[in-house]
Amino acid sequence: MKKNKIITTEDILLKLCQSVSGVLTSATDSDVSYSAMVQKINKTSLKPDFGCFVLFDGGFSGLVVINFTAKAALELYRNYMRNMGMPAEELAIAHTSDEVGDVLGELMNQLVGDFTNKIRKELHTHITQNQPKMLSLNKQVILSVDTNLDRPQARRVTFSTEGGNIFYLELAMDKTEFIQLEDFEATEDENPDDILEQAQQKMREKEQASASDKGNSDADDLLDELGI
Numbered sequence: 001m002k003k004n005k006i007i008t009t010e011d012i013l014l015k016l017c018q019s020v021s022g023v024l025t026s027a028t029d030s031d032v033s034y035s036a037m038v039q040k041i042n043k044t045s046l047k048p049d050f051g052c053f054v055l056f057d058g059g060f061s062g063l064v065v066i067n068f069t070a071k072a073a074l075e076l077y078r079n080y081m082r083n084m085g086m087p088a089e090e091l092a093i094a095h096t097s098d099e100v101g102d103v104l105g106e107l108m109n110q111l112v113g114d115f116t117n118k119i120r121k122e123l124h125t126h127i128t129q130n131q132p133k134m135l136s137l138n139k140q141v142i143l144s145v146d147t148n149l150d151r152p153q154a155r156r157v158t159f160s161t162e163g164g165n166i167f168y169l170e171l172a173m174d175k176t177e178f179i180q181l182e183d184f185e186a187t188e189d190e191n192p193d194d195i196l197e198q199a200q201q202k203m204r205e206k207e208q209a210s211a212s213d214k215g216n217s218d219a220d221d222l223l224d225e226l227g228i
Contacts, residue, residue: 007123007178009153013038013171015122016064017157019115020169027107027199028079030162034169039156044170046141049073049095052108054132056116059125062173064112068104070095072165077103079162084200101134108132110199123178151175 017034024032044063046053049070055063068076073095080103081091092099112129119127135141154172161167 005180007180009155009173009175010038012060012119012123012173013155013157015118016115016171017169019118020066020111020159023111023114024076024107027083027110028076029083030075030079032076032162033160035158035160037158039158041154041156041170044154044172046135046137047168048137048139050100050104050134051137051141052104052132052134054108054112054129056112056127056129058127059119059123060127060174060176062171064115065170065172066108066167067170068095068167069165071163072161072167073100073104075161075163075165076107080107084203096136101136105132105134106199108134125178 021032021034044053044065045067046065047067050068050073051065052068053063053065055061074093077095077100078088078091082088094100109132112132116127116129119125151174152172153175154170157169157171159167159169
């Protein structure tokens with residue numbers, strides 16, 4: 001009799017860790033790795049210095065939290081911006097800068113998007129995500145999942161940047177198992193380089209639009225001065 005393949009919470013967590021590591025490594029052009037050990041925790045929480053979270057729903061519900069230290073947040077931000085071609089002297093130097101929050105939010109969006117693609121292709125189920133939220137914190141905040149979880153499970157995984165800075169991924173989701181009844185071929189994952197290229201293209205378009213708006217504004221000011 002055929003033995004059916006079973007996908008557990010830990011298997012789903014591994015797919016999430018692979019998305020986090022793959023997208024951040026590609027986006028920052030630096031090595032971002034995760035621990036081979038996973039920690040069982042009772043609840044997820046946002047912690048200093050920088051907390052990001054996103055809810056997902058659909059085939060299963062849950063919450064992803066990433067807690068960055070100030071050094072880890074700045075390293076990822078600066079590596080990402082340098083990889084996008086920004087000169088070092090123009091980059092923010094404090095993790096509380098709005099630019100750092102914007103970049104971490106964009107990276108969070110990319111990595112959770114990569115994760116949802118993995119789930120759709122490899123588990124043949126669909127989950128949706130909300131817009132990631134970022135908070136600069138100076139004390140711990142307990143965050144509960146605003147969704148119906150019958151048997152919630154929470155896990156924490158430690159990540160390391162190339163510079164040796166630490167950040168933590170926390171996942172809360174319903175205890176669930178996916179049982180493969182029939183064989184199927186999983187389609188290939190999206191290349192993280194393609195995701196990065198799309199992000200770079202969006203940023204270039206935004207900069208061009210901003211420059212165009214400024215040029216039009218300067219021209220209007222000149223016409224006003226001339227009384228035209």
